[in-house]
Amino acid sequence: MSKISSNNFQKGLFIEFKGEIHQIVDFQHVNPGKGSAFIRTKLRNIKNGNTLDFTYKSAEKVEEVQVFTKEMQYIYKSENKYFFMDKDSFEQYSLSESIIGGFKNYLKEGEIYQLYLSDNQLLGLKMPKKVKLSVIEAEEGVKGNTVTGAKKTVKLESGIIIKVPLFIKKGDMIAVNPETAEYLERIN
Numbered sequence: 001m002s003k004i005s006s007n008n009f010q011k012g013l014f015i016e017f018k019g020e021i022h023q024i025v026d027f028q029h030v031n032p033g034k035g036s037a038f039i040r041t042k043l044r045n046i047k048n049g050n051t052l053d054f055t056y057k058s059a060e061k062v063e064e065v066q067v068f069t070k071e072m073q074y075i076y077k078s079e080n081k082y083f084f085m086d087k088d089s090f091e092q093y094s095l096s097e098s099i100i101g102g103f104k105n106y107l108k109e110g111e112i113y114q115l116y117l118s119d120n121q122l123l124g125l126k127m128p129k130k131v132k133l134s135v136i137e138a139e140e141g142v143k144g145n146t147v148t149g150a151k152k153t154v155k156l157e158s159g160i161i162i163k164v165p166l167f168i169k170k171g172d173m174i175a176v177n178p179e180t181a182e183y184l185e186r187i188n
Contacts, residue, residue, distance in 0.1 A: 004064040006039045006056040014046070014118075015178045016063035017054065021123060027164040029058075047118060049101045069114045069126055074107050082107065084115060084122070093122040105160045106131040106178045130184050133157050138170045161185045 004015070013024045022043040031037040037058040044051045056062070072084035072093065080097040082104065093115070097104060101124060107113075114126040137155035151163040156176070164183040168174060175184040 002064050003061045006060045006062060007058060008097050009039060009056075009155050014065040014067040014116075015043075016065055017043055019066050021067070021118065025051060048098055049096065049124075065118055067116050067118045067123065071089055071112050072115050073112055074109060076109060077104075082106075084113065087112070089187075095122060095125060099124050103178055105158050106133070108133070112162065129177065132173055132175055132187055135164075135168060135170055135172045135174060138164075138168060138172075140169070155174070162184050 004013075007029075009024055009027045011024055011026065013018060014021055015024065016022070018124065022045055024041055024146050025044045026042040028040045029037065030040055039056045039058065039060075041054050042051055043054055060101075070086065072086055075083050075092070077083070077084050081094040082097070083092055083094050084101055085092050095115075100107070113128070116123040116126060133156040135154045139152050139154075150166055152166055152168075153161055153162050154168060155161050156174075160181065162176060162181055162183060165173065168183075168186060173187040175187055177184055
């Protein structure tokens with residue numbers, strides 16, 4: 001590990017905070033009229049996903065953690081653990097449900113995901129911006145009612161239920177934002 005100045009913080013950087021690895025989700029340099037400058041940060045704990053706010057003094061030294069992303073295939077779930085396989089070495093790694101969090105509703109067997117590794121230890125999952133899922137249950141839309149921007153409820157292959165435009169039908173493949181559980185687009 002190497003030391004980094006709080007003045008060099010960037011979104012996505014991994015640092016050690018209170019003995020655990022955290023990722024900088026957001027930060028803001030504040031230079032008040034009186035007193036010294038400081039950096040307000042929002043940190044996400046890699047192990048449990050909790051976020052917290054913390055303020056660093058300007059030029060304060062912090063331990064930077066070298067974290068690598070590696071593509072792995074999601075293979076199965078057993079009890080509260082989710083198993084991924086390294087495509088190159090065929091080695092299996094597991095993540096607990098507390099680390100995966102709400103993203104468990106979007107995991108698909110056989111899909112490739114990016115995972116965070118440090119010292120050959122699996123830390124967490126890099127959540128994609130959108131996930132492709134197929135619609136397994138959908139009400140029929142009323143003809144001519146699509147102009148109003150009305151929405152209907154559908155059930156996706158992972159079991160989650162979301163609101164989509166009326167033109168979406170059973171069998172359609174759609175993109176969903178896993179952070180907000182919102183419909184993004186229909187995929188052909």
